Amino acid sequence: MHASMELCVVPIGTDVSLSDYVVACERILEEAGLQPQLHAFGTNVEGEWDVLMTALRRCHEELHAMGAPRLQTSIKLATRTDRPQSLQDKVNSVREKL
């Protein structure tokens, strides 16, 4: 099952700067063979469901290992069966009409 996912990991009880944690997640996603699309409120990725979920778990494990005592991740997870649609397709379908 193909899926698209946005994830935004928020460490709680850490310093006010979160960029080191976001960098760690980007690297994990890339090592999983994904092409993360970083934006100001998270990272968008697409791929096989299980690949996405394994990478998500590794993000939690790694950020705890880096010292974050508590994590709350916000995720949007999208699947569709009517037709394939990439992350870029989603953006293009809007851009074409603007």
Place this chain on the structure above:
Amino acid sequence: MHASMELCVVPIGTDVSLSDYVVACERILEEAGLQPQLHAFGTNVEGEWDVLMTALRRCHEELHAMGAPRLQTSIKLATRTDRPQSLQDKVNSVREKL
């Protein structure tokens, strides 16, 4: 790894009533041995990471099988390593101070 999760599955391109889809998810979560706590904006569950994620995938598969062509699920996923904390603990820690 123990985790807490809120999930809110939104079918797109279906009828305006979503309760049949929510009912299907509740049953899947219960069959997974979880104790879903339904509220007006989703369902809260807690348990082993992999149990939660397997149930989440089954929800997507089942709702597509029911005819939803497109799904977007909003998830909050929480883990902590400093101490165990149940869903009820989270609510109690606030209620005690109110």
Place this chain on the structure above:
Amino acid sequence: MHASMELCVVPIGTDVSLSDYVVACERILEEAGLQPQLHAFGTNVEGEWDVLMTALRRCHEELHAMGAPRLQTSIKLATRTDRPQSLQDKVNSVREKL
């Protein structure tokens, strides 16, 4: 315009315990005449759009005043024009079918 809202305010760069911040939000929502329904991943409220939004702003102002340098709030905001639906209606429509 009537609306339903779930909010989950996450302070960043603070202590690992968030209950004092959640308590402050609950009080602000109650002082606004709302009846917040606390659960393990946020608080659900319903009412006039502007009342909800004014209370939301006060939550951010108060939590900064309490010392949180950075806040990220996750919100679900629901409106419908086909028929009125309370928070309780949403839960009941599922419970009746379980």
Place this chain on the structure above:
Amino acid sequence: MHASMELCVVPIGTDVSLSDYVVACERILEEAGLQPQLHAFGTNVEGEWDVLMTALRRCHEELHAMGAPRLQTSIKLATRTDRPQSLQDKVNSVREKL
């Protein structure tokens, strides 16, 4: 109060294609003087709190006027008092370390 916001409006009970609705929101945000940054899971904007919230309300009003009977919007709302930080700053702080 300056704020950053991600919004993702999901119409319920409509056709499976959502691009017309997203286009309408982009135009409302631009008419409000904002510079929406569209991505595959929403749109990021920044500006004065009240400007953002007025635009958000107009999005709900317009999409209902377009025929969507039911809307559920997912929002992330960020404020900070320790230092100013633009949407671009957030992305740059990660990119510099990658």
